[in-house]
Amino acid sequence: MVYENPDGVRIGLEVHVQLNKLNTKLFCGCSTDYHNDEPNTHVCPVCLGLPGSLPVINERAVEFAIRIGLALNCEIVEQTQFHRKNYYYPDLPKGFQTTQYDYPIAGKGKVVIEGEDGERVIRITRAHMEEDPGKLQHIGTIEKSKGTLINYNRSGMTLIEIVSEPDMRSPKEARRYLDKLRSILDYLEVFDGDLEGAMRVDANVSVYGGDRAEVKNISSFKGAERALLYEIMRQKNQVRRGEKIVMETRHFDEARGVTISMRTKEEEHDYRYFPEPDLVPLRVADRAPAILKALPELPDAKRERFLQQYGMSGMHARALTTEIKVANFYEEVAAKVDPKDAAVWVADILKGELNYRDLDIDAFAVEDTVAVIGLVTENKITEQSGVEIIRTVLDHGGKPQDIVKERGLLKVEDDIVAQAVEEAINESQEAVADYLAGKEKSLNFIVGKVMQKTKGRADAREAREKVLAKIKG
Amino acid sequence: MTAWTGISEIKQKIAETSAEEVTASYLETIGKSCINGFITTWDKALEAARGIDTGGHEGPLAGVPIAIKDNISTTGLSTTCSSKILQGYVPPYDAHVIEKLRAAGAVILGKTNMDEFAMGTSTESSYYGATLNPWDAARVPGGSSGGSAAVVAAGEAPVSLGSDTGGSVRCPAAFCGVVGLKPTYGCISRFGLISYANSLEQIGPLATNVADIATLMDVIAGYDPRDSTSINRENTYSNAMKDDVKGLKIGVPEEYFGEGIDEDVEKLVWDAIGKYEDMGASWKKVSMPHTKYALASYYIIAMSEASSNLARFDGTRYGFRADGDNWHVMASKTRAQGFGEEVKRRILLGTYALSAGYHDKYYLKSLKVRTLVKQDFDRALAEVDVLMGPTMPTPAFRIGEKIDDPLSLYLADVNTVPINLAGVPSISLPCGFVEGMPVGLQIIGKHFDENTVLRAAYSFEQNTEHHTRRPGEVA
Amino acid sequence: MITKEEVEHVGWLARVEIDEKESDVYAEKLNSVLDYFGQLDEVDTKDVPPTYHVMDVVNVFREDVVKESMPQDIVLSNTEHKKEGNFKSPRIM
């Protein structure tokens, strides 16, 4: 089926990724570990823009940027430098943002996503390095605020801005693209996507080939989908009323789920870019081959391998390769038990229980997973008991072996069941006769007796089969 | 008027009395000053000097008082760039050169007056009022490091630091009859120097004699990993204190004697070159055809960089803040009221030169002309060891003479700005007097060849008397 | 020639408030300087590369090693306009 895109939706995304796994900021030695700390405690003369301070580039940040560029299939530029992007805003302590301009560290690239109608290539325009501004907090709403509080802890954090071509045709595709980016970045171990502000999205949206609006301030993927749905609807309605879409910047109000026009005088942007005189050029393309060689297996390749190597379903392969931690977890489990069983238990059961509790894969041990799967496949406990063990470990802790004992979850041995069946039949001659006469429900009475005798530890379905076999001779 | 005293005499005095007494005598002189050279004196200077005495400090500048231009950051000591917008700003950190000076045992006397944000040639644009020339109070001391030159000339400090973006050390050195060095770009860390035009400027020392310049350079020059443009290169400047110019090849750029040069200044500079010939050097004329365009190129680059460097002064984090009911209005009013006229003009011109539609015509064009100017130097300095010419085309002009005509003020920098475009070192030293006002000889060298420049300057000093004449002794 | 309107626009770009009376004076003074700058048009710069950095240095880096930040009270020591550890400014819009 070919996706028609009836409204001519075109979406391009600019994604700011904060490289919070670096130890220090882009141009100074302040720690990046500020997320739980007091405001303005991870700040020095450089990231506060004090007069006379000078930037020095974090070498590892450049290597992270190259790693990301390569993972997005981008070309790494021969020579680059930082520019000043001049504009005034209170979160910008120097009155300009240090960013890259004419020669971004990574040029054209591509990312493949699961589109509306199968695989779709989203072209990457560029990926460049820049510094994060500080964080503003409006006292009241942005429009009617009484004042602004400014915290510069975030100021100077390394950002990679990944700019795509307007290749996405629906909010769903945009969401898939974002998920894919996050997955790739997760593999590269350059950021912790769970930290606040780790990924921020600006979206360019147009319909029917008209002018585009830029939607800013999208802080979550869910938010991105909602903002896009709203913006597309707004543009369609405007076209329907015969009005023209104007090129403008709009602010996404997460609480109300709407986009608001930000058109003011400061819209007339003229950033007066020029090369940062306090930093010298970078010639780092020669580092790319070694970084490329050290690149981990990325999600697409891993998914392909999982399909081949473990013979799992496409759905399982996708679910198990989105996060590198989950993929690694799965492979450790799969090394010890049947990989197909492992896929079912990790992808369907364990991930479900973790998601329900908003927990990470780290919350459950590989050896415990192996133990649970072992107990079930060796027929020692029921599947249901396996799930119960996982829940118990997650909610109360403990080891599967102990929980099995404490809760008496072990299935009873066959001869005990056989004996119980024998006794139950002997004690229920009337019911046996009724059953043979066609009263099917009478069988339940006999199975019930078996369960009673085994104190419920027999598998009910198994007991039923055994009773039947005995009666029918 | 205190007699001029160099570092070696200071050290002798300290040995005889104490660092505290020496510092106290300078503070006393400063207290009686009427040239307005200092904006602030350091209230802990005496304490620091006492610390040198009791600690038995043996650093190369132990107990030597020094004056610092007010655009160099000093922990706990107000640093204003002579601007209202930085009123009350106290840096929480020391500039690299201040760390070096403190470690060497120098005692900071205070912060000297300057053209606001180092933008000027006269030290008249300071929010704290003009500094007067110690040789003639009706004249400017030059700029922008006017305070740093004037206090040395007036005996209020034996040595000082200035900064030179387009002549801001050499011009006041020439106008005040002292010695001032603009080192090679990258020689001294700019960390802590409040930027005017980053790609052009260097901190530079001022003193009454060449040997003191070398001593200061030995302390403040050197690699600093906090300044990405700092160059890692070892040098001992005091090794250059040799009275020997035999075989030195001097180039004299004819363009440095162009339109607007004072005849007497021209004559004094030729006399100086004649003196070098007597001392065993040789000279020849060289041509630097792009000198004419250096001034426009320099000003466009400086203003462009400045427009961005000064964007941080928005009233949000430090310094003066005007009222305004939203941030953008507050910032615009803060900047309108906090900056002086010349600073605003340069910010506007720089903003214009970088703005859409004009970027290539002005900014980019200037950088290309910069390449040509630099090539002039490369060519000339391939043939000779040093270049010589007048530092300033005239002696110090009168206060108020050029204040309302920015262009005429800019034109005074014609011989100093090409050096900053090329990044080469250059020194200004006294070479005579015109109507009682000192005249500076400029000696320019190759990148990182400060020692040849210093040796040439030292030799001239050893064989002439100009540097021994002090203000107040004018006949 | 820079016009009055351009002066006002540049004033806004540079966040320097300029009232109408001033913009005339600025225009005049800026034009005399721009006029002088115009002499660069005479220089043939075809095939001349720009000099952004006078020293030919590349790849100056810092190691990714944490250095101590400033204490909060020092960070905020140069302003009266603060609240609960934050800088405080007028609203943005």
Ligand SMILES: [Mg+2]
């Ligand atoms: Mg950006």
Ligand SMILES: [Zn+2]
């Ligand atoms: Zn910092």
